[in-house]
Amino acid sequence: MRGVPPPFPSIVVSMVQTLTDSRQSAQPMRRFKVRKIGIIIASFAFLCTVACNTQPSNVSHPTVNASTPTQAANPPAVLPPTATGGFDGAQAFEHVRKLVEIGPRPPGSDGIHRAQTYIISQLKGIGCPIEEHDFHGSTPLGDIAMKNIIAKIPGTGSGIVLYTTHYDTVRLPNFVGADDGGSGTGTMLELARIFCARKTKSTLNTWIVFFDGEEAQGEWTDRSSVQWSDADSTFGSREMAASMALSGDLKRVKAMILADMIGPSDLKIKRDKNSTPWLTDLIWATANQLGYANVFVNESTIVSGDDHLSFIRRGVPACDLIDDEVQSTYWHTPQDTLEKVDPRSLAIVGHVFIETLPALEKKFR
């Protein structure tokens, strides 16, 4: 999994090697010819490698198909955008760095207002059509002004796919939420860059959603003091699901996909039993075909409180992608800092998100 990829595809390396071997026993003239042929083939192979790697990301989407895996079982340690459908893990990580630099981002704080300015300016800068949905969360600390931010990429049909995350942080002293709040936000900003730049429309309307107020609101002192309840959490996703139900848009939602805490370098995402089985299967099949079976593992967990449930409860297919193993380590502690996030993990999830869209298009054709 963590081996460094060769500079050329292995078939090219072995072709050049064969010519080099035969060269040692050849006559001078023949040696010259063979060397020349070798140089020509190596140059051709190099040019081909460069050309293949510089295709624009919005036109090179391998169709994920159960019988034709697109990668070996162990993807390389370095995942450049050319290997991940154009998704740049380094860019996603830079967004996480900027959010962490802001500091704590609990709802209603200066920090979350700065995070909102950052997310909105990034989305506008890449040309995404955006909406800001302002509302008030009724919390144990009183009414708090909150804001969902939505990039709406139009499709040719009526169906909607929601790619979602939360950008607020839990109200704990010195908590900056690199993984919890940061990793999903950085990933969705990079996903927005790719989807908003596409010239060809998907059949599905693709909405990228940044929820406020996912965390429980209270004057918490440490992680053991945090009391999570359905009424005091997931304010942003409950608000969005409710307003979409009122407008009639909720019926158009084919799938809601949530990314939450996807940053660890040893990322391990289990199947959440509260998520919709067919959608979980579709995402896991996509991840398997891309060679990420060691990240999207065949184990189960139960996520009993997160933003996907706001949609599941209203009958919308939804799936939560979360590494719940960090709950026993840095989760909801001041140690949730930048080094807990690996650009490679963001790239893997981003790649799966990119390829999930055509799989959904196919399903709802």
Ligand code: 1BN
């Ligand atoms: C995720 C990140 N969550 C809070 N911060 C939601 C959650 C709550 C996930 C309880 C698992 C258990």
Ligand code: ZN
């Ligand atoms: Zn949290």
